[in-house]
Amino acid sequence: MTIDNVTAVYFSPTGNTEKMCTQIAQELAKKLRVPCRHVNFTLPAARTRRHVFAGTSLVVFAMPTYAGRLPNKLVPFVQKNFQGLQSPAITLVTFGNRSADSALPELAQTLAQNGFYVIAGASLAAPHVFSPRIGNTRPDAADMRLQEDFIRALVNKLRPQLPLTEVPRPSLLSAPIAPYYTPLGIDGKPAKFLKAKPQTNLPACTRCLRCVNACPMGSINPEDPSQVPGICIKCHACIHICPHHAKYFADTAFLSHVAMLEQNYTRRAKNHYYL
Structure with a gap:
C-alpha cells in the first residue's frame, strides 16, 4: 500500500x-x-x-x-x-x-x-x-x-x-x-443532570468572550456570557479556558456525580x- x-x-x-x-x-x-x-x-x-x-x-x-x-x-x-x-x-x-x-x-x-x-x-x-x-x-x-x-x-x-x-x-x-453509561451520584443512584449548564461568577467575569469562542456548540450568548441558551454537552471547555475561573457548575446532581468519580476513579x- x-x-x-x-x-x-x-x-x-x-x-x-x-x-x-x-x-x-x-x-x-x-x-x-x-x-x-x-x-x-x-x-x-x-x-x-x-x-x-x-x-x-x-x-x-x-x-x-x-x-x-x-x-x-x-x-x-x-x-x-x-x-x-x-x-x-x-x-x-x-x-x-x-x-x-x-x-x-x-x-x-x-x-x-x-x-x-x-x-x-x-x-x-x-x-x-x-x-x-x-x-x-x-x-x-x-x-x-x-x-x-x-x-x-x-x-x-x-x-x-x-x-x-x-x-x-x-x-x-x-x-x-x-x-x-448512566452517571451515578455519591449515593449510588442515577444522577440526572442533562439540563445542567455552567454558571458565572459575575464579579470575576471580564466579558473577554474566551468562553464564547471556545464552546463547541456555540451555546454561550456573546452579548451576555453568563447566559447559555443553547445545548450544553458538559465538555467544560468554557471552564478550562476562563483565565479568571468565573465559570462553574452548581447543579447538585452533577456535583454528586463528580464526588462519586473522585471517590472511585482516582x-x-x-x-x-x-x-
Whole structure:
C-alpha cells in the first residue's frame, strides 16, 4: 500500500484529545516520511464542510468518551461529513480515567461504514474534565512507552509491500455497542443532570468572550456570557479556558456525580490497544 500523508482528525474541546491524536499522527508521519495534516472539527465554524480522504491518506481519528460512548451531538456530523475511499484509519478515544466503555468500537464501526479501512484502535486515559483529581497525571511515562510500542506496531502493519485489503483488522469492528453509561451520584443512584449548564461568577467575569469562542456548540450568548441558551454537552471547555475561573457548575446532581468519580476513579486506569 502507498501512504502519502497522515491526517490527524479530532474533536477536542479541552485539548486533551487533540494532544494525544497529534502526537501519534506526527510520529507516524515522521516514521513514514510523509507530511502530517490536521482536521480539527471542535468548533461550529469547522463543521461546515464535508471531508473526503483518498486511499493514500492514513487517517488518525480521535474523539473523547462521553458517558461511555461518542458525544451524541457530534455523531451525526461524523456520519455525514467524513468519507473514506478505502482509506486506512486508526481510531482513538480518550476517557477520563473511568472507562471508554463502547466509545472505541462505536467510532471504528462508524468510520468503517463510511468507507474507511480501520486497521487499529486505542482507548487512552486522560485527565477527567470534571475534576483535577481524576487522571491528572495521564499520559505518564508508562503511557508514552506503550504509545511508542503501538506506533512501531502500526508502522510494521503498514508495510508497503502488503495490499491494504490484506492488513488484519481489529476486533473492534464486530464488538457490541452498549447503551450510554448512566452517571451515578455519591449515593449510588442515577444522577440526572442533562439540563445542567455552567454558571458565572459575575464579579470575576471580564466579558473577554474566551468562553464564547471556545464552546463547541456555540451555546454561550456573546452579548451576555453568563447566559447559555443553547445545548450544553458538559465538555467544560468554557471552564478550562476562563483565565479568571468565573465559570462553574452548581447543579447538585452533577456535583454528586463528580464526588462519586473522585471517590472511585482516582486509581490508574489501563489503556487498551487493538491491532
